[in-house]
Amino acid sequence: MKRIIIIGAGASGVYLSVLLKKKLNEKVSVIVLEQNSSSLKKLLATGNGRCNLSNKNMSIDYYQSDNQEIVQEIIDSFDMKDAMADLGLLCQYQSNLLYPRSEQALSVKRVLMSEAERLGVLFLYEQEVYRITREHCYQVYTQKQSFSADYVVFAMGSEAGKLSGVNQSRYDLLKKLGLDVIPSYPSLVQMKTQPVLKQLKGVRVKGTFSLLENGYPIHVEKGELLFTDYGVSGIAIMQLSAFCQPHHQYEISIDFFDDIDERKFNEFIELRMNKEYNHFYDGLINSKISSYLETLDLHSSQDIVQVLKDMRFKVIGLRSYETAQVMKGGLSLHEVDHCLEMKKYPHMYAIGEILNVTGMCGGYNLHFAFSSANTVANAIKGDFYDKDS
Ligand SMILES: Cc1cc2nc3c(=O)[nH]c(=O)nc-3n(C[C@H](O)[C@H](O)[C@H](O)COP(=O)(O)OP(=O)(O)OC[C@H]3O[C@@H](n4cnc5c(N)ncnc54)[C@H](O)[C@@H]3O)c2cc1C
Incomplete structure (x- = not known):
């Protein structure tokens, strides 16, 4: 034996x-x-x-x-x-x-x-x-x-x-x-970001999320993201983390409106701007994100489209092995x-x-x-x- x-x-x-x-x-x-x-x-x-x-x-x-x-x-x-x-x-x-x-x-x-x-x-x-x-x-x-x-x-x-x-x-x-x-x-782990939008903690958003290195996307995931008090989490973020290497600098880009192309979205935002809503972003996006966007004081349709289709966060690190998969x-x-x-x-x-x-x-x-x-x-x-x- x-x-x-x-x-x-x-x-x-x-x-x-x-x-x-x-x-x-x-x-x-x-x-x-x-x-x-x-x-x-x-x-x-x-x-x-x-x-x-x-x-x-x-x-x-x-x-x-x-x-x-x-x-x-x-x-x-x-x-x-x-x-x-x-x-x-x-x-x-x-x-x-x-x-x-x-x-x-x-x-x-x-x-x-x-x-x-x-x-x-x-x-x-x-x-x-x-x-x-x-x-x-x-x-x-x-x-x-x-x-x-x-x-x-x-x-x-x-x-x-x-x-x-x-x-x-x-x-x-x-x-x-x-x-x-x-x-x-x-790997397969949450990301710490700068800025951290603590006021959005617990908000889940659907969209397309890109991991950028030197401004270029190295991996793109469609799915869900969760804002947290240290940065971002959710399956899409975990997947993106698999493409991060130690000591490299990355950014995350969020496209909240991945189903609408930029030109059409711009036209839509321009029309909306003519209507003078009290809270411009309400009805477009989660109310906590809407309140945050109001603080940015964006004036042109291009600036608004830019933020909604390409909101950027610097990745300042991955969370530790304790929360990694x-x-x-x-x-x-x-x-x-x-x-x-x-x-x-x-x-x-x-x-x-x-x-x-x-x-x-x-x-x-x-x-x-x-x-x-x-x-x-x-x-x-x-x-x-x-x-x-
Ligand atoms: C929270 C979480 C959720 C996950 N969800 C999924 C999922 O849904 N689907 C999926 O595919 N994957 C998932 N994973 C990943 C998956 O669980 C692991 O990849 C898989 O379990 C690895 O199996 P393994 O047998 O190689 O190692 P492990 O499951 O890590 O087992 C290794 C064992 O070896 C023992 N050991 C280590 N060193 C020694 C030593 N020197 N002497 C004696 N014993 C030792 C450890 O105590 C442990 O019991 C998840 C991981 C985590 C942490």
Whole structure:
């Protein structure tokens, strides 16, 4: 019987443990070492507790990494809806987004954990792995114990959302093995702006939002924005944050009237200016934004159109990992082959967010976590069949 140690009981680690026992049963013992006192903490928070598992519109364009070819192979080879149905979890698409039918992340956790426990996966909690050595097999060290293993899988996720522990050990562990780790920073996260329009706190607006660098748009998102007391939030902003790099200067441009072209909108504003409303912007836009616009004292139709179709904010920073959905960076894909096995270490793999792979909002990150686990389960199973033959 071969011993497999998975480090991390997040989505990728737990799903891998299930697949390995399903595919290899008595041929393997599977131990999951988790630093927290329970499994799948982050999964429970996903999709506002509803767990957006995947997206109908699956494409490599929604991912960033340092080897897109590997990522594409992995995401394309996996169907989340079928995979969950195999576990007994029924899912359905709401528009493009895949959710469990229960609309509860808790049901995903329960299905995964009961399957893992039924198959005999051993979960050991409060076991933070800090070191791994290799002689005839791998030796995995936590503060409490050490474990021998024939296979080791890194499934340590990231510190995003503060739900998977805020440790350095996940990255140090890899660095001590001489593996290339790209420094991590928050992504899919809110933005701090200048000015901060605190009077608009809580106002949600629909429109088109552009991230500008040196005045030019580098990414555009249609959707919803939320004004906050530090800057801006909302899905469109989270998506734009995925295109921000540390130490670069950005602006956000808001087009509140993206459905009307500038010339027509200008004509409309000119007509409206002839009517002498008491509060010019009322009826056009949210009343809090209207009150703010009145303080700007704009006189020409061009100035008004400019502000309503291109309101600018300087981005003075992203919020921290604590409120981010994912972290960019992690283990470089140059360290792994197409099966996610380390080129330097046989029988050592990495899956999920510990890898330098970041998906956009919309189920892409869980899709990668599960599909990468599927890739590794198939690779390990392949080892056994090769040996048997
Ligand atoms: C608030 C929030 C909402 C989100 N919503 C969605 C969504 O709706 N759809 C979507 O696709 N994605 C979503 N994401 C992102 C998604 O949850 C993650 O990308 C995904 O869960 C990553 O899974 P993982 O298994 O790689 O890592 P994680 O879930 O982070 O699990 C890693 C595990 O490893 C453990 N660990 C770390 N280091 C060690 C160590 N040294 N020793 C032992 N254990 C260790 C951690 O404690 C943790 O339990 C969301 C993220 C957040 C924070």
